[in-house]
Amino acid sequence: MVSKKLTLNNASGFHMRPASVFATAMAKFQSDVTIDFNSSKINAKSLLNIIAACIKCGSEFVVECNGPDEEEALAKAVELIEGGLGE
Structure with missing residues (x-):
C-alpha cells in the first residue's frame, strides 16, 4: 500500500x-483507491461517495492505493489534486 497526504486546492472543492x-x-486502475478524510474511508472510484464527503478547498486528506498498479494510481491522484482537477 502507498499513500500521500494532500490538500485540495481548487476553489470549489470536490x-x-x-x-x-x-x-x-x-476507476481505470485495478488497485483499490481510498480517500481518508475526517476519519472516514471514501471509495475514490465512486462519484457519489466523493461528493457526499463534502471535501472543501483547503481540506487535507490522505489518498491510499493498494493493488497491482498502486504506484501509478497514486501518481495520477497526486497529479490531479495538485493540478486543481482541471479547474
Whole structure:
C-alpha cells in the first residue's frame, strides 16, 4: 500500500465536475483507491461517495492505493489534486 497526504486546492472543492474527473481517472486502475478524510474511508472510484464527503478547498486528506498498479494510481491522484482537477 502507498499513500500521500494532500490538500485540495481548487476553489470549489470536490463538487460534481472535479469529483467526476477524479473518480473516472481512479476507476481505470485495478488497485483499490481510498480517500481518508475526517476519519472516514471514501471509495475514490465512486462519484457519489466523493461528493457526499463534502471535501472543501483547503481540506487535507490522505489518498491510499493498494493493488497491482498502486504506484501509478497514486501518481495520477497526486497529479490531479495538485493540478486543481482541471479547474
